[in-house]
Amino acid sequence: MSTVETTGERTVSSTERRPTRLAELFLLILALTGGILAFAMVGRSISGELPDGFWTTSGLLALVSLGAHVVLRLRAPWADQVILPAVVLLNGLGLAMILRLEQADMNGASASSQLMYTCLGAVVAMLIIWFLRDHRWIRRLTYTAMVVGLVLVVLPLVPGIGREINGARIWINIGFSVQPAEFAKIAFAIFFAGYLVANRDTLALAGKKILGLQLPRLRDLGPIIIVWAASLGVLVFERDLGTSLLFFGLFVAMLYLATARFSWIIIGLVLFAAGALVASSVFPHVAARMDVWLHPFDAELYNSGRSYQIVQGTFAMAAGGLFGTGWGEGDPYLVPFAFSDFIYASLGEELGLTGLLVVLLAYVLIVQRGLRTALAVRDGFGKLLAGGLAFVMALQVFTVIGGITRIIPLTGLTLPFMAQGGSSLLANWIVIALLLRVSDIARRPSALPVRGTVAPGGAMHDPIVVGGHERGSTPAAGTPAAGTPVRRSAADAPAGATPSSHPTEIVGRAPHDPDHRSGGEHL
Amino acid sequence: MSELTFTLLRLGYLVLLWVFVLTAIAVLRRDLAPRGAPRASRAERRREQEAPAVAAPAAAPSKPKRGAPTRLVVTAGPLSGTTLPLSSASILIGRAPGCTLVLDDDFSSSRHARIFPQGDQWFVEDLGSTNGTFMGDTKVSGPIPLAPGVGVQIGRSVVELQG
Numbered sequence: 001m002s003t004v005e006t007t008g009e010r011t012v013s014s015t016e017r018r019p020t021r022l023a024e025l026f027l028l029i030l031a032l033t034g035g036i037l038a039f040a041m042v043g044r045s046i047s048g049e050l051p052d053g054f055w056t057t058s059g060l061l062a063l064v065s066l067g068a069h070v071v072l073r074l075r076a077p078w079a080d081q082v083i084l085p086a087v088v089l090l091n092g093l094g095l096a097m098i099l100r101l102e103q104a105d106m107n108g109a110s111a112s113s114q115l116m117y118t119c120l121g122a123v124v125a126m127l128i129i130w131f132l133r134d135h136r137w138i139r140r141l142t143y144t145a146m147v148v149g150l151v152l153v154v155l156p157l158v159p160g161i162g163r164e165i166n167g168a169r170i171w172i173n174i175g176f177s178v179q180p181a182e183f184a185k186i187a188f189a190i191f192f193a194g195y196l197v198a199n200r201d202t203l204a205l206a207g208k209k210i211l212g213l214q215l216p217r218l219r220d221l222g223p224i225i226i227v228w229a230a231s232l233g234v235l236v237f238e239r240d241l242g243t244s245l246l247f248f249g250l251f252v253a254m255l256y257l258a259t260a261r262f263s264w265i266i267i268g269l270v271l272f273a274a275g276a277l278v279a280s281s282v283f284p285h286v287a288a289r290m291d292v293w294l295h296p297f298d299a300e301l302y303n304s305g306r307s308y309q310i311v312q313g314t315f316a317m318a319a320g321g322l323f324g325t326g327w328g329e330g331d332p333y334l335v336p337f338a339f340s341d342f343i344y345a346s347l348g349e350e351l352g353l354t355g356l357l358v359v360l361l362a363y364v365l366i367v368q369r370g371l372r373t374a375l376a377v378r379d380g381f382g383k384l385l386a387g388g389l390a391f392v393m394a395l396q397v398f399t400v401i402g403g404i405t406r407i408i409p410l411t412g413l414t415l416p417f418m419a420q421g422g423s424s425l426l427a428n429w430i431v432i433a434l435l436l437r438v439s440d441i442a443r444r445p446s447a448l449p450v451r452g453t454v455a456p457g458g459a460m461h462d463p464i465v466v467g468g469h470e471r472g473s474t475p476a477a478g479t480p481a482a483g484t485p486v487r488r489s490a491a492d493a494p495a496g497a498t499p500s501s502h503p504t505e506i507v508g509r510a511p512h513d514p515d516h517r518s519g520g521e522h523l
Numbered sequence: 524m525s526e527l528t529f530t531l532l533r534l535g536y537l538v539l540l541w542v543f544v545l546t547a548i549a550v551l552r553r554d555l556a557p558r559g560a561p562r563a564s565r566a567e568r569r570r571e572q573e574a575p576a577v578a579a580p581a582a583a584p585s586k587p588k589r590g591a592p593t594r595l596v597v598t599a600g601p602l603s604g605t606t607l608p609l610s611s612a613s614i615l616i617g618r619a620p621g622c623t624l625v626l627d628d629d630f631s632s633s634r635h636a637r638i639f640p641q642g643d644q645w646f647v648e649d650l651g652s653t654n655g656t657f658m659g660d661t662k663v664s665g666p667i668p669l670a671p672g673v674g675v676q677i678g679r680s681v682v683e684l685q686g
Contacts, residue, residue: 326533
């Protein structure tokens with residue numbers, strides 16, 4: 001009897017032994033300090049006192065961050081602890097820079113609207129975490145997501161609501177400006193995950209091998225050709241290389257994740273390069289962008305204003321040097337769109353290379369946690385979704401920062417969490433909510449044994465359960481496909497497994513030992 | 524505010540940012556430790572505390588006759604060194620999570636082989652595995668007796684009974 005009580009206690013203690021998320025809280029406080037200190041330093045160097053709305057901004061930022069922390073504790077206690085603080089840091093730095101540009105009377109910079117969308121984004125993300133208990137539920141939206149994604153991509157082309165800003169037609173105006181591509185990337189990630197998890201076998205296995213590369217069959221190329229055509233359509237009609245690259249890159253990366261076939265990456269790169277080359281030779285606006293990218297310091301291009309922005313951005317980063325001028329001491333407002341497209345250059349000027357590396361590392365942390373989640377989660381849909389979302393975040397950061405530092409042509413994409421813009425903030429907070437949800441599921445302890453370990457009941461101190469072989473012959477519910485790494489947090493394993501095994505063996509073992517032998521005989 | 528204070532503040536701010544990043548990386552280092560290692564050790568400790576109460580009565584009755592094997596040892600392969608105490612129940616070996624010994628071995632089948640006692644003897648039986656089960660050079664097909672100290676090859680792993 002006493003053993004039964006012990007196992008009862010153990011079960012209770014296992015539910016209480018949730019992660020305390022102290023690491024997240026500590027990192028969150030550091031990140032908030034970084035943001036709020038930045039607000040104060042901006043005010044100090046521009047007006048000598050705390051900036052207008054300092055307490056509101058700091059208070060609201062702290063409120064939503066700590067609120068998010070509490071929601072995670074309640075609803076996703078196993079979720080990754082680094083993602084949220086990294087996002088809060090980036091968001092805070094972006095807010096501080098926008099506040100700083102607003103203080104310098106830069107036209108268009110609005111810290112209050114950015115603050116509002118930060119709060120909205122965080123609240124929406126927390127609602128998703130609160131109500132979406134299992135990411136697998138989203139899988140039933142696979143084809144809805146495809147339709148939504150395609151509609152969102154086409155919307156800017158619809159006359160009347162589509163808006164062309166700075167040559168790129170990727171905005172719509174419905175009372176306020178929305179950049180639908182930001183939301184389309186989430187819809188496409190969901191669609192690709194659902195589509196690929198159902199079709200990965202055909203894409204991975206059929207086809208012949210040429211030069212060591214396993215090439216897919218021609219008819220299996222259908223979807224990739226459609227997505228390629230769609231993304232080229234975006235490039236040509238919406239005149240935005242970034243959005244086009246984002247969708248196509250997302251698809252190729254997820255194809256690779258799903259099939260582990262390197263040939264997809266080569267096919268993808270070749271297709272995109274060929275498409276971009278043709279587009280740049282046929283369409284003048286694409287060629288003009290290439291020109292600005294390759295020869296920004298050309299006097300004619302600079303004087304006509306076409307390469308003015310990128311050149312000024314380069315000068316701003318050069319002015320920042322290694323340690324930056326300090327908050328509020330540089331002149332980032334000289335660069336057009338310093339608060340949105342070129343916020344990275346603005347931060348480079350005031351925080352220097354040292355600060356920019358922190359920003360980059362914060363993105364790397366988020367992406368790494370996302371990919372780690374994809375490795376750890378057990379279901380194929382979750383793997384593809386987390387991997388795809390993490391990759392799209394990485395690709396977007398690469399496209400923006402690559403554009404500013406002239407590695408690739410400049411695009412109209414926004415730097416997640418930093419650039420001013422409601423759509424971008426809201427969409428990226430939704431991405432974070434989905435990543436946190438998947439990582440909670442991935443790290444949640446499960447009763448299934450880890451590959452490469454001894455099953456509960458077979459471990460050193462847990463004597464083998466009577467009839468364990470019979471139980472072993474029926475796979476446990478939710479058994480993953482062969483080859484899927486199974487993970488659980490080992491701490492909770494005995495608690496999950498022992499309540500069923502211990503009472504049986506303790507109560508039944510000693511007196512019925514002969515029965516065990518006869519039990520073995522019917523084998 | 525003097526120039527010096529400002530410079531200190533400016534550099535101090537960058538230090539703060541780096542403290543954040545380095546702390547975050549320190550948190551991640553738990554991930555780089557061997558899979559589940561810190562948690563497993565905690566679990567092990569807890570198990571050990573309860574072990575006297577739980578394991579002692581269980582171990583006593585399974586005291587075997589002299590010369591009979593008491594444990595199954597993995598002598599080669601990824602799980603080399605793993606030991607399972609033998610009881611009177613059969614042991615299912617494979618990659619499936621439901622097995623008694625879950626191998627992390629790509630050359631073994633999900634339910635690969637079974638080792639079970641009958642009478643005073645232990646037997647090994649192949650469960651229709653893809654790559655087969657071998658005792659020395661001979662392939663195990665039906666149930667055959669397994670003597671202590673004789674290695675059984677399952678995928679890349681070798682298990683044997685020990686006294």
